[in-house]
Amino acid sequence: xxxxxxxxxxxxxxxxxxxxxxxxxxxxxxxxxxxxxxxxxxxxxxxxxxxxxxxxxxxxxxxxxxxxxxxxxxxxxxxxxxxxxxxxxxxxxxxxxxxxxxxxxxxxxxxxxxxxxxxxxxxxxxxxxxxxxxxxxxxxxxxxxxxxxxxxxxxxxxxxxxxxxxxxxxxxxxxxxxxxxxxxxxxxxxxxxxxxxxxxxxxxxxxxxxxxxxxxxxxxxxxxxxxxxxxxxxxxxxxxxxxxxx
Amino acid sequence: xxxxxxxxxxxxxxxxxxxxxxxxxxxxxxxxxxxxxxxxxxxxxxxxxxxxxxxxxxxxxxxxxxxxxxxxxxxxxxxxxxxxxxxxxxxxxxxxxxxxxxxxxxxxxxxxxxxxxxxxxxxxxxxxxxxxxxxxxxxxxxxxxxxxxxxxxxxxxxxxxxxxxxxxxxxxxxxxxxxxxxxxxxxxxxxxxxxxxxxxxxxxxxxxxxxxxxxxxxxxxxxxxxxxxxxxxxxxxxxxxxxxxxxxxxxxxxxxxxxxxxxxxxxxxxxxxxxxxxxxxxxxxxxxxxxxxxxxxxxxxxxxxxxxxxxxxxxxxxxxxxxxxxxxxxxxxxxxxxxxxxxxxxxxxxxxxxxxxxxxxxxxxxxxxxxxxxxxxxxxxxxxxxxxxxxxxxxxxxxxxxxxxxxxxxx
Numbered sequence: 001x002x003x004x005x006x007x008x009x010x011x012x013x014x015x016x017x018x019x020x021x022x023x024x025x026x027x028x029x030x031x032x033x034x035x036x037x038x039x040x041x042x043x044x045x046x047x048x049x050x051x052x053x054x055x056x057x058x059x060x061x062x063x064x065x066x067x068x069x070x071x072x073x074x075x076x077x078x079x080x081x082x083x084x085x086x087x088x089x090x091x092x093x094x095x096x097x098x099x100x101x102x103x104x105x106x107x108x109x110x111x112x113x114x115x116x117x118x119x120x121x122x123x124x125x126x127x128x129x130x131x132x133x134x135x136x137x138x139x140x141x142x143x144x145x146x147x148x149x150x151x152x153x154x155x156x157x158x159x160x161x162x163x164x165x166x167x168x169x170x171x172x173x174x175x176x177x178x179x180x181x182x183x184x185x186x187x188x189x190x191x192x193x194x195x196x197x198x199x200x201x202x203x204x205x206x207x208x209x210x211x212x213x214x215x216x217x218x219x220x221x222x223x224x225x226x227x228x229x230x231x232x233x234x235x236x237x238x239x240x241x242x243x244x245x246x
Numbered sequence: 247x248x249x250x251x252x253x254x255x256x257x258x259x260x261x262x263x264x265x266x267x268x269x270x271x272x273x274x275x276x277x278x279x280x281x282x283x284x285x286x287x288x289x290x291x292x293x294x295x296x297x298x299x300x301x302x303x304x305x306x307x308x309x310x311x312x313x314x315x316x317x318x319x320x321x322x323x324x325x326x327x328x329x330x331x332x333x334x335x336x337x338x339x340x341x342x343x344x345x346x347x348x349x350x351x352x353x354x355x356x357x358x359x360x361x362x363x364x365x366x367x368x369x370x371x372x373x374x375x376x377x378x379x380x381x382x383x384x385x386x387x388x389x390x391x392x393x394x395x396x397x398x399x400x401x402x403x404x405x406x407x408x409x410x411x412x413x414x415x416x417x418x419x420x421x422x423x424x425x426x427x428x429x430x431x432x433x434x435x436x437x438x439x440x441x442x443x444x445x446x447x448x449x450x451x452x453x454x455x456x457x458x459x460x461x462x463x464x465x466x467x468x469x470x471x472x473x474x475x476x477x478x479x480x481x482x483x484x485x486x487x488x489x490x491x492x493x494x495x496x497x498x499x500x501x502x503x504x505x506x507x508x509x510x511x512x513x514x515x516x517x518x519x520x521x522x523x524x525x526x527x528x529x530x531x532x533x534x535x536x537x538x539x540x541x542x543x544x545x546x547x548x549x550x551x552x553x554x555x556x557x558x559x560x561x562x563x564x565x566x567x568x569x570x571x572x573x574x575x576x577x578x579x580x581x582x583x584x585x586x587x588x589x590x591x592x593x594x595x596x597x598x599x600x601x602x603x604x605x606x607x608x609x610x611x612x613x614x615x616x617x618x619x620x621x622x623x624x625x626x627x628x629x630x631x632x633x634x635x636x637x638x639x640x641x642x643x644x645x646x647x648x649x650x651x652x653x654x655x656x657x
Contacts, residue, residue: 051507074506075503076509076511076512079508080509091504093493093504095500096493096496104508112511116491118490118491119489
């Protein structure tokens with residue numbers, strides 16, 4: 001299986017602190033992967049590097065069949081190339097309605113002049129309605145995102161991610177702030193999405209990771225400590241020592 | 247999905263256009279040239295200039311209220327527009343006068359001699375008699391009209407590209423814009439920069455080719471032109487901030503990083519809006535200075551741009567009509583209070599003379615509006631229309647009790 005994203009030998013330091021140390025990571029075009037690790041293991045920095053927010057000191061990040069380097073692209077170009085990111089705290093545009101939030105995220109030409117000439121069509125309206133229904137916000141289309149509850153904002157952000165139609169989804173702690181029922185819904189959604197695209201989930205919650213039932217990568221001090229099924233990595237003595245044993 | 251026409255989706259645009267039309271018609275019918283004469287020509291000029299300031303405020307609101315860039319250099323574009331049209335006004339009028347006086351000579355002057363005489367007439371005041379390079383197109387109205395939008399547009403484009411590309415934001419960007427207008431003012435103050443130094447350009451109220459038309463009529467014509475420009479650009483601005491583009495612009499104001507992760511080229515959007523606003527401001531300036539009659543580099547000092555920001559803040563940021571109302575109300579009040587016509591306030595033991603105290607009152611008003619009515623005058627209209635933002639103060643209760651905010655949980 002050829003990799004969709006190939007991170008190799010990446011290192012980055014902040015003021016002498018090595019946040020990522022010779023990290024290598026691959027994910028296929030339709031794969032679900034959970035990334036776990038203690039606080040400070042470099043999970044968020046890893047996402048920052050892939051999405052262009054942080055430039056690594058060394059190493060390579062290659063994307064897609066043509067193996068384009070993501071290091072030469074800015075955040076917006078990487079997002080347009082097909083990498084979507086869900087932040088830990090829900091970040092939606094609180095001053096705008098659910099419809100406006102979703103419409104902005106819809107896959108379309110992002111050029112300022114193209115956006116200026118963009119008009120809502122039956123297709124775009126239908127797509128927004130479908131997305132809202134999928135994340136349970138069909139009755140809230142006209143409400144401002146700021147009025148939604150924490151869980152609903154999480155869902156709206158997931159809806160916006162889906163609207164972007166990314167080929168790789170990076171999801172930071174999706175279950176935070178969700179009820180048990182919502183967690184199950186999220187699990188089902190992520191598993192279903194991973195059938196057609198790559199999904200990387202960063203999570204603390206072991207029960208949640210177990211429910212995802214996928215390959216797990218354990219990060220520690222900025223590099224990969226172990227990789228494999230959850231049962232496999234939880235039996236690894238190193239992993240028990242640095243993470244689970246605490 | 248049926249879509250209502252633009253005007254029906256934005257009823258406030260219709261109200262603004264109607265109010266503007268009624269105002270213009272009323273002033274015309276009360277003017278000395280076309281009506282009863284109840285409004286003196288000087289007052290017509292003040293009103294026409296006020297409409298130009300309102301247009302500059304609308305552009306400022308695009309940049310500040312919608313895009314979130316507190317630009318303290320907007321009046322640089324305003325004055326540049328004025329300088330560009332002023333070059334033609336001054337050159338063409340001087341040419342007419344010089345040609346008339348040289349016509350009495352036994353030998354008619356050559357084109358070369360005529361130009362030298364014009365240059366001598368214009369630049370004698372700064373001790374020069376050559377026409378500077380920057381006046382190369384001053385003889386052509388068409389060229390100078392193009393320059394009215396091209397020069398400020400290019401300045402905004404280059405400045406914006408440098409600043410936005412380096413991701414300069416917030417107060418640092420404000421300081422940069424202020425430095426830009428100050429640097430430009432200091433450059434223009436120099437005699438050898440080619441714009442007559444601190445004398446500026448004068449006699450702009452005399453329109454070449456319209457010598458037979460009285461100032462009373464001209465003032466009304468300029469009022470019409472200013473009102474038409476305000477109406478046209480108001481509609482353009484309202485269209486820009488409606489729909490998906492408006493969504494993206496406001497999103498950049500609220501969380502620019504998130505917009506990048508949606509794939510939008512944030513710098514491109516900023517550049518488009520900033521440049522467009524600069525060009526609108528320049529058109530406003532080009533209409534303002536022929537009514538004012540004179541322009542000098544003091545008009546570019548940062549304080550002018552800060553006033554513009556104060557008007558927009560008092561009128562209400564993020565509402566185009568708010569910015570317009572703020573500029574009209576505050577600038578008219580300012581000229582009334584500082585014009586010496588406002589009656590003094592007799593307090594026991596002290597007489598408040600408004601000429602001295604108006605600045606203090608305006609400053610106090612600005613602070614009070616910022617603290618207690620951040621939506622400004624436009625907030626009143628919002629209140630009437632029932633557009634109140636949901637009162638969801640307090641922090642999220644966080645992931646675990648996620649669905650409520652502090653205050654809702656208490657209720």
